[in-house]
Amino acid sequence: MKKYFIGKRSLIFLSYLFSFVGCVNLKTVGEFAGSSTVSIKNFEKIEYSFYQHCLDRCRDEAIRKYEIKRAEECACTLYQEADSVTQVIYYSMEGYFEGLGNLSQNELTDYSSDALMSALSSKELGPVRIEEQTVAAFSSLSNTLLRATTDFYRRKKLAAYIEEANEPMQVLLDKFKLIVGTNLKGELRFKRERLYAYYMDMKMNNALLSDYEKGKATSDYYQACDEIQRKEMVLEVFVKSLDEIAQGHQILYDNRNKLSVKTLKGILQGYSSNVKDLISEFNKLNN
């Protein structure tokens, strides 16, 4: 009888120990998911979009041509559609990482894929085409998320969740990086060139007479350049954080069946910490 109790107690102790070890490392997964969510959400703080770029361009054109109208005319539909594609990608990634964080803490996820699915199904994307690979990634990720919200054994399914999501996540992260880091950031280069032409014309036309005006124009020009550069840096830092998230998620995927192994904690914490540093850098630049 005594033997039986000792055996039972040992068993309880061992289970407790294992569950504790498991908790520690799931906590690491939770931390990584948490910092990734915060970092991805920074997208909403970026004060620049394709639509904003289009509006700025119309304003710059009106200034160049000295056009005064009762209301500014600006055709930006296609730029708004480019933003809507980016938004869809953003929501799906934010939803995934929030879900991952909740699952690792055994909490319910309240992710709803309705908005994502309706956006994907169509017209909202307008004539802006997204590659088949990306559409497949959306569909696969959204199915994974749906299962995660309904599965009773969510926590046990964490490894499966990560496994199913890794490939579409990597595709979407790549696409997101391309849109923000190459396309959106690339638009700013054109803005800078237009600015250069505006001030150069002013100079070549001898439009400014006094030294004060000339000094003021030069100062205004460089200040506007600085502002463009700041925006470029904000976008760069954001993209760097997406890079860290992609690498961290790949590590999670590679170790999905050993989520309780201690070494994973050390590796993943490195990515969490890098993402946190980039969040702080982003906030400094964006203030």
Added chain:
Amino acid sequence: MVNLNSDQAKQLSDNFYFLGRAIGDFRYYNWDRLTLDEKKKLSDIQNSVLRFGEDILAYSTTLIMDEVVDSLEKINTITTEINDTIKTLNNIQKGLNVAAAVLILGVAIMNRDTKGIGNSIKEVYETWKVPHS
């Protein structure tokens, strides 16, 4: 007729950026030799060319072309040449013609006019290859 992939769209946008810059530089280098009308025309063309580059980034993969790799290669080559040597171009009329040809190429690309794109690439190339005088 194929859709451009993201890298190709970026490459094309880069070309319009550099062509827009080259047209602007040509305008400033020859400022005192250009009439008011020519300056205005070049300024308008430069703005349109920059717009093409911006629009290409926003629409990214919606653009189409025939023989994409070959067409892009030709646009790349001509952009590099124009960009490198526009400073030494003394022939004002040639500069204006090249700028107009680049504008037509941009319109063809944005209109997804695949036949027009092929013809415009040829036109830019031939206009640029006219011997300097």
